[in-house]
Amino acid sequence: MSANNGSLNCAETQTQLAMLLYGELSFDREEQVESHLDGCAACRESLERQRALHAALDAVQIEPSPSLLIECRGDLQARLMEEPDQPAKPHSGWWDQLVDLLTLRPPSVGSSVRWLRPAGALTLIAIGFFAARMTPLMTFRGGPFRAMGVGQSAASRVRTVEPEPDGRIQIVLDETRQRTVAGRMDDEPIRALLLSAARDPSDPGLRAVTVDILNSHAQSAEVRDTLVYALRHDQNAGVRLKAMQGLKPFAGQPEVRSALEQVLLTDSNPGLRTQAIDVLTSGPSEDLDRQMVGTLQELMDRESNAYVRQRSLTVLQAIKASAETY
Amino acid sequence: MAPKPGLQADEAALIRAAQAGDRAAFEQLVRAYDLSVLRLAMNLLRSPEDARDVYQEAFLRVFRKLDTFRFDCTFHTWLYRIVTNLCLDHLRKRKVRKEEPAIVASGEGTLDRMDLIPEARADGDPQRQLFSGQLRQRVKEVLSQLSPRERLVFEMRHYQGMRLRAIGESLGTTEEAAKNCLFRATQKMRIALGDFV
Numbered sequence: 001m002s003a004n005n006g007s008l009n010c011a012e013t014q015t016q017l018a019m020l021l022y023g024e025l026s027f028d029r030e031e032q033v034e035s036h037l038d039g040c041a042a043c044r045e046s047l048e049r050q051r052a053l054h055a056a057l058d059a060v061q062i063e064p065s066p067s068l069l070i071e072c073r074g075d076l077q078a079r080l081m082e083e084p085d086q087p088a089k090p091h092s093g094w095w096d097q098l099v100d101l102l103t104l105r106p107p108s109v110g111s112s113v114r115w116l117r118p119a120g121a122l123t124l125i126a127i128g129f130f131a132a133r134m135t136p137l138m139t140f141r142g143g144p145f146r147a148m149g150v151g152q153s154a155a156s157r158v159r160t161v162e163p164e165p166d167g168r169i170q171i172v173l174d175e176t177r178q179r180t181v182a183g184r185m186d187d188e189p190i191r192a193l194l195l196s197a198a199r200d201p202s203d204p205g206l207r208a209v210t211v212d213i214l215n216s217h218a219q220s221a222e223v224r225d226t227l228v229y230a231l232r233h234d235q236n237a238g239v240r241l242k243a244m245q246g247l248k249p250f251a252g253q254p255e256v257r258s259a260l261e262q263v264l265l266t267d268s269n270p271g272l273r274t275q276a277i278d279v280l281t282s283g284p285s286e287d288l289d290r291q292m293v294g295t296l297q298e299l300m301d302r303e304s305n306a307y308v309r310q311r312s313l314t315v316l317q318a319i320k321a322s323a324e325t326y
Numbered sequence: 327m328a329p330k331p332g333l334q335a336d337e338a339a340l341i342r343a344a345q346a347g348d349r350a351a352f353e354q355l356v357r358a359y360d361l362s363v364l365r366l367a368m369n370l371l372r373s374p375e376d377a378r379d380v381y382q383e384a385f386l387r388v389f390r391k392l393d394t395f396r397f398d399c400t401f402h403t404w405l406y407r408i409v410t411n412l413c414l415d416h417l418r419k420r421k422v423r424k425e426e427p428a429i430v431a432s433g434e435g436t437l438d439r440m441d442l443i444p445e446a447r448a449d450g451d452p453q454r455q456l457f458s459g460q461l462r463q464r465v466k467e468v469l470s471q472l473s474p475r476e477r478l479v480f481e482m483r484h485y486q487g488m489r490l491r492a493i494g495e496s497l498g499t500t501e502e503a504a505k506n507c508l509f510r511a512t513q514k515m516r517i518a519l520g521d522f523v
Contacts, residue, residue: 001458018512022483024490053519054484060465064364068374072364072381076356079386085347113513221350254357255350 008036013043017050066295067265067302073258074232185217198226204236211239215246224250228259237269244275251279263293270305277308281315293321341401341422344395350412352392356385359402362486363409370413380412398496406488406496417474461519468518472511475513479504480511 008016013036019025020033037044160172183190197210217223230243245261250256255276257280264276277299282291296312300323303309314325337358343351363384367377388406395404469477478497482488487498494504 015509015513018503018516019509021489022508024508050518053516056461056519057465057484060462062365062369062372064361064368064374064377068368068378069364071362072378073356073360075378076385077353079382080352080389083389084387085349097517115512145387171429179358255353 008032010036010040010043013037013040014046017043017047018054020047021050021054066261066291066298070258070265072260074262185213191222195222195226198230201235204234204239205237207234207239208242211242211246215242218246218250224253224256228255231259232262237272239265240269240272241275244279246274248279248282251282264295264299265302270308273299273303273305273308274311276317277311293319296322297321337401338397341392341395341397345395352389354386355401359405360385363405366409366481366486367413369485370478371416376416380409380416383412384409403492403495406482406492407498410482410496413478414474417477464519468515471518472514476491476507476511476514479507480515483508 162170227243367380453502491501
């Protein structure tokens, strides 16, 4: 068919077919193409071929695996932990403001406490002065040293020894001293110490006890972050298991769910992987979304432990999903 | 690439919270878009490692530059400007190196990445499987022959379902220029794959 009266010929029409299928033609151009197609069997056949081509291209689309997505999220989270906070932080708390003052850190944008910086510097000087007055004198020049009892320190190490002209010897000690603090979880210093202890790499027993305590306060986002960190990174399976128990009521939250999926696909402990299945699928079966099904199917592909496979299979069968990926 | 339902209304609030330093809000923003970003990078670069790099770098840039986002375009457009620039860089570097990372090492020797991709349902029919394999091979060839921009526009329109106007905005060009790019890409596809349909 040839062009006449502003209509399109076959060659012109065929160049427009892909755009027609993408819905990217203007109203007028689409009218012209459809008008031509109405009267031209050859071009209608071309349109069908173009449609088949689109369908064929659809078939080779790659869907990233759930484990790749989880790994990407984990990597990003780790990188973000190294990033400083955003500069604009207008609602920082009293602690941040105090730290800003004492460390002379530049105040956040829009902060109303710039004038307090000199006051912060004076505070530092005052703290130094009074601390010096209240700290026992650590020299041989008088009695205070003996009264302090160097042998009572939990751990001490001689850093330097220096003879003085009058026959005395000056020794500098590095000391680690124990101190007991007590308080409730609501107390900021107690909370900060617990959150830090939960990440102490040197003592799994300490971490286990701490995570146990934190579990009953997992409604706090800050505590939950620490539990998620333990679930993802703690070297000790017992600690990871405890963290998972604390996070169970929050399994619907994205960061918790992501951590559980990571455990499911990558944790070395089959007991934890099984628990992760139970926690992730504990809600009504109709709530299991496509991503969860994909995760379980991927688990079926890679899982070597028969019991974990069976648990995963049972869940997939219960929701009438295939155990295989295609 | 549509964000999750219900997100649009809260998105501005999330962005503002993230700009004020709320990391949980930033994570929610990431979760709303990251699967689409990874899918685009994966389909475009056909390499999990490169897709992972793009994912990482894109969201780190978003994190670092979020305070410069002024709501004068959608967050989606702004994010995709970053993602598409990174993908184009990767594709251009490959062109310079004249190599496609199409081969990966495995325990059983080297494998073509496209072969690692789960086979579309071929219903166990050997003839259909053969056809599917040939088609995949041909698609791979023709994709590698497209220019980086053609490939990107095609990917965004065909697989991500983005409108040409949005693609143009993401690439910092006009809708018409994006349309021309898509037109060239589809013409090449049609010529190369005509025998299969």
